[in-house]
Amino acid sequence: MGIDHGLHAASRIVDAVGRDRFELVTVTRDRVCLQPIVMAEGEAIARALGLDVPLDHRMFVPELTLWTGVHDGLEVQVRSVLRRPLGAVR
Numbered sequence: 381m382g383i384d385h386g387l388h389a390a391s392r393i394v395d396a397v398g399r400d401r402f403e404l405v406t407v408t409r410d411r412v413c414l415q416p417i418v419m420a421e422g423e424a425i426a427r428a429l430g431l432d433v434p435l436d437h438r439m440f441v442p443e444l445t446l447w448t449g450v451h452d453g454l455e456v457q458v459r460s461v462l463r464r465p466l467g468a469v470r
Contacts, residue, residue, distance in 0.1 A: 389452040422460025
């Protein structure tokens with residue numbers, strides 16, 4: 381797959397979720413990375429796209445969760461506020 385596929389897939393993904401919800405969209409040959417304007421909406425956006433694998437980044441400032449999965453044949457990542465796993469204490 382080439383960059384054209386990534387660009388078209390990113391456009392379809394953003395259209396499906398709502399263009400006005402994103403601050404940043406990054407596209408490579410095999411990956412689309414999305415950063416919502418409101419980071420607290422990241423998990424809901426990810427779930428709407430069927431992305432259900434969370435990767436927590438506690439050393440970033442601010443801390444965040446990167447939701448990942450495959451959509452339209454590409455790896456898709458959505459940034460979100462750091463999730464609070466069930467049973468976690470802060």
